[in-house]
Amino acid sequence: MNPHVQFLDRPLTRRVSVGVPVGNVLVGGAAPVVVQSMTNTDTADIDGTVAQVAALHRAGSEIVRITVDRDESAAAVPKIRERLERLGIDVPLVGDFHYIGHKLLADHPACAEALAKYRINPGNVGFKDKKDKQFAAIVETAIRHDKPVRIGVNWGSLDQELLTRLMDDNQAKGFPMTAQEVTREAIVQSAILSAELAEEIGLARERIILSAKVSQVQDLIAVYVELARRSNHALHLGLTEAGMGTKGIVASSAAMAILLQQGIGDTIRISLTPEPGGDRTREVQVGQELLQTMGFRQFLPVVAACPGCGRTTSTVFQELAQTIEGDLRRNMPVWREKYPGVENLKVAVMGCIVNGPGESKHADIGISLPGTGETPAAPVFIDGAKAATLRGPAIAADFQVMVADYIEKRFGRGETA
Numbered sequence: 001m002n003p004h005v006q007f008l009d010r011p012l013t014r015r016v017s018v019g020v021p022v023g024n025v026l027v028g029g030a031a032p033v034v035v036q037s038m039t040n041t042d043t044a045d046i047d048g049t050v051a052q053v054a055a056l057h058r059a060g061s062e063i064v065r066i067t068v069d070r071d072e073s074a075a076a077v078p079k080i081r082e083r084l085e086r087l088g089i090d091v092p093l094v095g096d097f098h099y100i101g102h103k104l105l106a107d108h109p110a111c112a113e114a115l116a117k118y119r120i121n122p123g124n125v126g127f128k129d130k131k132d133k134q135f136a137a138i139v140e141t142a143i144r145h146d147k148p149v150r151i152g153v154n155w156g157s158l159d160q161e162l163l164t165r166l167m168d169d170n171q172a173k174g175f176p177m178t179a180q181e182v183t184r185e186a187i188v189q190s191a192i193l194s195a196e197l198a199e200e201i202g203l204a205r206e207r208i209i210l211s212a213k214v215s216q217v218q219d220l221i222a223v224y225v226e227l228a229r230r231s232n233h234a235l236h237l238g239l240t241e242a243g244m245g246t247k248g249i250v251a252s253s254a255a256m257a258i259l260l261q262q263g264i265g266d267t268i269r270i271s272l273t274p275e276p277g278g279d280r281t282r283e284v285q286v287g288q289e290l291l292q293t294m295g296f297r298q299f300l301p302v303v304a305a306c307p308g309c310g311r312t313t314s315t316v317f318q319e320l321a322q323t324i325e326g327d328l329r330r331n332m333p334v335w336r337e338k339y340p341g342v343e344n345l346k347v348a349v350m351g352c353i354v355n356g357p358g359e360s361k362h363a364d365i366g367i368s369l370p371g372t373g374e375t376p377a378a379p380v381f382i383d384g385a386k387a388a389t390l391r392g393p394a395i396a397a398d399f400q401v402m403v404a405d406y407i408e409k410r411f412g413r414g415e416t417a
Contacts, residue, residue: 015263017234018206020148023092023116025062027209028234028266032297035287036063036236036269038096040280043073043080050083052280057091058333059281060288060299063267065094065119068101074108081114092116094150098124098157102137112145117209119150122194123157132197139201148207149198153190154240155183155214162186162193184219187212188226195233208233209267213240217255228264237265244273253290260294285329301328301345304359304366311371312351320369320396321349324403339411347403348381357381365406367399382406 019029027034037056041048043066053064068074081093095115097104102125105112112118118138126134142149153159163186170182177185191210198208210233212223220239228235239255242248252270259265270283270290288299305321306312324347335342348363350356352371360366360381367390369378378390380402390398 015228017232017266018208020206020209020234022063022094022148022209024090025092027063027236031266033260033265033291034062034267035060035284035291036065036094036267037061037280037284037287038065038269038271039067040274041066043067044070044076046076046079046083049076049080050087053080053084053091053093054087054089055281056284057089059284060332061091061281061284063092063094063116065096065269068095068097068104068111068115070100071104071107074104074111077108077111078114094119097121097138101125102134102141105138105141112141112147115147117148117150118142119152120194121152121154121157122190123154123159128161135194135197136201139198139203142207143202148209149203150209150211150236151191151194151198152211152213152236153187153194155187155219156240158183158186159190162190180219184223184226187214187223188230191227192231195231205233209236210234211236211238213238215239215241217251220255221258224259224264225262228262234266235264236267236269238269238271240271242271242273244275248272249286252286256290257294260291260296298343300332300343301347303328304346304348304350304363306351306355306359308351311354311373313372314351314369316396317349317351317369320367320399323396324349324400327400327403335407335411339407342407342411345407345411349399361385364410365403367395369395 017028019031020027025034039049039052041052043049049066056064068077077095093115094117096119098121101120120135120138122135125131139149163183166182166186170177191212195208195210199205210227210231212227214220214223224235224237237256237259239252242252256265256268268287270286272283274280274282291297292299303321303325305317308318346363348360348366350359350366350368353368353374356368357379360368361384365382367378367380370376376391378395379386380388380390380399
């Protein structure tokens with residue numbers, strides 16, 4: 001056995017951080033890790049933004065960030081909040097401010113009140129002598145409206161004065177650190193110094209969340225480990241500019257899984273670039289699956305399915321697994337209310353006799369479909385015991401009915417399905 005490998009039978013204890021209420025959601029402290037997302041609509045487009053926020057929330061986003069970049073978008077925020085409330089959607093909205101956030105919040109007090117949190121980027125909140133003044137203006141607005149603030153550093157818009165000073169200091173010391181290490185230090189200092197300034201102005205620590213976004217996995221890990229060591233603020237995790245498709249999913253998961261396993265991170269966002277016309281809710285699904293796979297939270301029933309091999313030349317088990325998983329995800333917004341605890345359900349859809357019966361017995365309900373050359377019969381196991389054997393062309397449809405019946409009997413409250 002490799003002596004350097006540490007085997008963990010459970011997630012490590014969460015790092016102790018200050019809990020921050022964001023609307024009706026608690027971030028940090030003893031609260032579970034929160035999944036959040038961000039719209040890519042023009043916030044001034046009220047209809048489009050309401051529709052996307054609603055879709056993200058239905059998918060499971062517990063906080064949604066929106067861009068507030070000009071007067072028209074700021075004026076739209078209270079209308080968006082009102083429309084969402086009429087739809088029964090009480091998801092906290094976070095305003096993403098850059099460059100002129102101080103002015104927009106001052107000119108649109110209804111926007112300042114409607115938002116659940118403000119995001120400030122210390123790298124572009126203001127420049128030279130205006131920087132601290134404009135930063136203070138946003139913090140003072142947050143204090144007046146009793147709103148939390150996320151101080152979000154991003155290395156694509158890092159405070160150049162701070163970075164230049166640290167580079168000069170490093171040069172004077174004979175370059176003891178690489179340029180990459182100095183940049184990491186500048187990111188950490190920017191977040192911590194900004195938080196200290198906010199607290200000096202009067203913003204309570206339980207109103208501050210920090211983030212330090214970079215786009216490379218090793219940089220993200222190094223920055224957040226250091227940020228966690230030097231502060232006890234609640235931390236928002238995210239690999240910025242992660243990219244599209246599998247690249248963005250793998251990179252984000254690799255970085256954040258390592259940090260989460262060390263107890264670092266109180267809220268996460270998977271920053272995926274959607275394909276043209278793609279579904280924005282994909283980032284929410286990936287965030288949930290990351291936390292669920294690591295054992296931190298349970299959002300959806302687990303569907304175990306084999307990868308397939310030469311024994312499973314039929315696509316029936318693949319189609320059935322896809323159908324079952326799609327049904328579960330689609331129905332979860334209603335089932336969470338109707339069937340308490342249904343997110344803990346375990347379903348198995350297996351393709352042949354090798355591992356099919358065993359895996360099905362481990363699930364709450366499972367089916368072992370006949371592989372190539374096997375007897376055309378599919379045993380179904382419920383709570384570890386064989387309950388039925390399905391045959392004929394309607395095996396998939398019959399199993400779907402059995403899953404629905406099982407959910408009603410185990411998690412239902414007695415009402416008609």
